[in-house]
Amino acid sequence: MPSFNSIIVENIIESIDVGIMVISPDGKIVFLNSAACEILNLEIEKHLGFGWGELFITDATSNAEFNQVILDVITEQKAGLKHVVPYTIKDRKCPKKLSITSSYLTEDDKIIGLVFLFEDITEIYNAAQREKKALSRNAELQKERIEGLDSLSQAVAHQVLNPTTVIGGMANLISRKLPQEDPLQLELKIISEEAMKLEGLVAAVKAYSNIPKPYPSEINTVELFNNARESANLILERTGEKIEMKLDCTVETITVGKRLFQAAIVELLLNASNFTPEKTTDVTVTVKRIEHTILIKIIDHGIGIEPHVINHVLDPFFSTKAKGVGMGLARVKKIVFEHQGKLDIESPGSGKGTTVTIELPCHDAECCSINNNH
Template sequence: MLLDELFLKTIFMHMPVGLAVMGEDGGIVTVNEAFERIFLMDAGQVAGKGWGELFLTDEKNPEFNQVILDTIARRANGIKREVPYFRDSGETLTLMLVSSYLERQGERAGMLVLIDDVTEIRKLADREKRLLAERAFLVREREEGVQKLAMCLAHQIRNPVLTIGGYANLLLRNADLAPSLRPRAEGILDGSMRLEELVKAVASFAALPSPSPLNVELESLLGSMISSVERYAAEQGKRLYVNNGSFPQCLLHVDPVLVQEALLFVGMNCVDFAKDDDVRVRVRYQFHEKKKQHVILFSDQGTGIASSDLPYIYDPFFTTKAQGVGMGLTSARRILREHGGELHVRSREGAGTFVAMHFPA
């Protein structure tokens, strides 16, 4: 028994968090070494003294004292709060308090208070929060700059491109055009049309608005997307087979127009990169409990993406399609990030592609 008591006392004294035990009269029975370090008091200074005598008369720390007062008033167990504590020297600590009211046969038996000095942890967390906020600001500032530049370029390029295309078209309508010049005029017209597609894609990307979130039914959102992709597949002379089962009833707080656009980019890619005219896609939903995220998952059996191409799939104008401008995934990822989410793509050439769209809950 003596060995057990010695063992428990050793644990008590050397715990990394402060611990104070008060008796039924409110006097402090014992404290450990961590308590002494936090409050710059030794056991001899506090033994037998009341908590009120040591702390409650200190007007600098009302939040700290309120935890103890609430524990007594409510006769509560496990009241837990993070509070500031101001030392006489002016130094400020951040303390995590856990206090419990102890009873024996309905009568007050004392109180137990755990005190964890989380000052450094809080400083690191605040610093990380500041850095993340600064980084987010710089990213937004850069994206806004790119948007403005893209809008200006799109506007400045569109008019000359339309003029070039118009003159090429007029040349081709001219019956007196020399046969040797016709292929060149056709090349100019094709090039101008391609440039016009690029300009439209840039303008569309630059004009993406900030999200206006609403509560949207998951099933409605995905059902609408699947219908649109089915029509797109039919226009390409393909058939879409979607294995999705049933979606749970849940609400996503998103901008329905923008998110529908992002979903369509992904769904249409499944059609474009199918190995044949039968497009097989699996669409699923998961809730990530730990990260508190809604996740929409796409997987197909298409041609996949070469490992050498994967690092560039989000880059503007990068595409391996015969027809396309390479802005789909760029826009989709931007839409998800504007919602506080993220887009992840995994793929293996010849074995299909897996896309995960994450949205905060």
């Protein structure tokens, strides 16, 4: 009569949906649970006691990866590893995807069996592949959209610039020919100013569409952000403003196009200054690695962004400033996209500051893995 403990173990093993197969040191299958039979299309009565080789190795090509995993464990003792392999069942059109984990069954420090755990991850694997394809296609569509928008922007900018230049030039020419006290001088001044605004808009559109492809190289992270702060402060000197930056960086280097990415950081710092009432803008910047992603956060304590506005701040030509063209953040978004990254802007609301988050892929996967293990 089986013991109470053995009954508990047997019931637990039979109730789980992970397949369990135990192979003796001489290659015989000595244990199978119901889940293993279902996953591998076996029957306990027919296959228990069989040599695994005569059961699974029917020819040179069938389930070769699956057989190699088991063979490596038996002959080379490569236990403790996890493998994902295809597994074909007779009369089934598409192979399954199995996750196989192996370990040893020991007694008195002697190996008495090899334990294999099987999980059918076909649906999970297929869903992940579908998601990967969808993300890849979305990236392609976004790239096509940006390239199409660039071409359109350049064409429109060219067509608008010529007549705008003529309008502004003619208004100035007529103004010089008329007496200063002539009533038309006011109207001509308005025409000239509006023409200059259009020229500025055209220049911003051309700059956006002409953003070059980055040529990434390994850059010292602290140096990059300090240079960006200095560049922003040189621009702000004219208005007596400046940026104080607190940098918390745990990533020694990042791989980016130096000038292009630094220009994006400068734009974000200037944007923080524009929406901070004080002459000195306090900005906190954090740079850290999370798994295979470099996470950059730029946090200001300015006037913040209203909820009804925040969904539009990255759109081209959107600006809450009276004289703004609205291309600054759009340029930053495009630069980040060219680095295969993501840009996000958050704000709790008016008067509560703004947080800009940039996610960049870590180009050194091995380095990322080492750092994540410590």
